[in-house]
Amino acid sequence: MWKRGFSSSARARRALTEKKWDALVVGGGHNGLTAAAYLARGGLSVAVLERRHLIGGAAVTEEVIPGFKFSRCSYLLSLLRPSIVRELDLVRHGLKLLKPIASSFTPCLDGRYLLLGLNDEHDYLELSKFSKMDADAYPRYENQLHKFCEFMDFILDSRTPENLHGGSSFNNQLRDKWQKSVFWASCLRHALSLGQKDMVEFVDILLSPTSKVLNKWFEFITVALLVIVKETKILVTDRGNMQSDVLKATLAADAIIGSMVSIHTSGSGYVLLHHVMGETDGHRNIWSHVEGGMGSVSLAISNAAKEAGVHIVTDAEVSQLMIEDSGIVNGVLLADGTQVYSLVVLSNATPYKTFMEFIPHGILPDDFLCAIKNSDYSSGTTKINVAVDRLPQFQCCRLSHPEVGPQHTATIRIGCESMENIDSACQDAWNGVPSRRPVMEMTIPSSLDETISPPGKHVVSLFTQYTPYKPSDGSWEDAAYRESYAHRCFDIIEEYAPGFRSSVIGYDMLTPPDLEREFGLTGGNIFHGAMGLDSLFLLRPVKGWSNYRTPVRGLYMCGSGSHPGGGVMGAPGRNAAFSVLLDVNRPFR
Secondary structure: OOOOOOOHHHHHHHHOOOOEEEEEOOEEEHHHHHHHHHHHHHHOOOOEEEEOOOOOOOOEEEEOOOOEEEOOOOOOOOOHHHHHHHHHHOOOOOOOOEEEOOOOOOOOOOOOOOEEEEHHHHHHHHOOOOOHHHHHHHHHHHHHHHHHHHHHHHHOOOOOOOOOOOOOHHHHHHHHHHHHHHHHHHHHHHHHHHOHHHHHHHHHHHOOOOHHHHHOOOOOOOOOOEEEEEEEEEEEEEEEEOOOHHHHHHHHHHOOOOOOOOOOOHHHHHHHHHHHEEEEEEEEOOEEEEEOOOHHHHHHHHHHHOOOOOOOOOOOOOOEEEOOOEEEEEEEEEEEOEEEEEEEEEEEEOHHHHHHOOOOOOOOHHHHHEEEEHOOOOOOEEEEEEEEOOOOOOOOOOOHHHHHHHHHHHHEEEOOOOHHHHHHHHHHHHHOOOOOHHHHHHHHHHHOOOOOOOOOOOOEEEEEEEEOOOOOOOOOOOOHHHHHHHHHHHHHHHOOOOOHHHHHHEEEEOOOOHHHHHOOOHHHHHOOOOOOHHHHHHHHOOOOOOOOOOOOOOEOOOOOOOOOOOOOHHHHHHHHHHHHHHHHOOOOO
């Protein structure tokens, strides 16, 4: 299935050298494929070069264990821009979303649980078990974030108003000024629609730590000590309500995805917002499974690209960009020595890999190279894909039964019972060791998708944090060290779902070095670079180069290291394609 429609055959590779292409896309991940589809629909001849044996990048489905198809890296879909789904007609090209019955399930070791997303009335009853105040505040919190998301929609779908660099013609400068004026006017209109009060709240979320944002909305956990002197004895009583922390910890888990930041880090509130910006069928913050796994997303985009005339070749590793003496790119050199010529090149690789590895020494300005080299590519993520012979049964959940329940279709938060749990896990990694009690996001896509596992058996995805790239107490190259971490995760799940360990048939584990080696993710960072406020919008990938153009004429960036950032979103690819079409004076059809 995954080989259909793209090829590494000698004939396909020969076709690469038979002409000079209008555009070459380096990397067949979802952003590269999206860019290619739009470029081809704009009338350009386009070829996509993928290093691995199959397309998809981090949005890929692989049968690592016979009979079990894993979404090896990305595992849920919500951020894919509705404009891309609509314009590329992805549903017709095979994209099928499977909406969960419930959105979030947080089991607790004390026998309680929090199950959200069935409906508003059920959410209120669930939250009231922990805090009446939080149950009342939760709808207002969600409405506020959704209001901010409407403002962010405009930002995500727009190219940044970056300044043009030297050498531009008078007409280009005039056009650039007009486009920037249109952008800022639209931005002001969206800001005015929010109003001053909400704009201040919006900025507060962007700049604040996640803990501050959530403490503002929900019960702030304090422990008061009441000291009573009675006769000669001192009695100390503990007053405080720790129950409401479950909601905050559940929500805070979204703010640390793919990062090495703490929930107490300033600016982490943006990542909290970033993970609720998506939608499924017009409903906000619904993270859906994809039939056939995440590779089906890439396959649908590739089908749209091929329909538009894109030539896709796998097992085609790019070793270097070919740059003329004039400083203009004119193609790429493959690892086998093949030269492929083109007018422009779009890189879907990380900024570090693109500028530090693909471009010959002495081409790029020193200050630009310094900024790229010193960007934050750190990651605390280890992905574990598990094949099991039965559904996990959570002892806290009265709904547990052998069949699929709403909790099995939800995003399951393991180790998210309190904000302290998340902070402790982060502190371990900052001290150089994998978290003693990792925070885990568990999903069971086979609870809704019967195509990815044998009957009666299931696929479990574990997105775990935090794991340093280079642990101080061992090495990820050591099989015993790797196994000890996997078993640590399984042991923790066992505390919530007895019998989980014995259900494991096999597993596939991707540590930060594995993600870098296998998928080209520098530092193992799933976003192609940190999503801090110092690396977003006009600062992504670096200051002065946020509009997908680069210091090398004819070279463009189209991956997650570009605005608006990471996740299976497609926006960087779409926006980059429009920049290219604008520069070559080709309209989008």
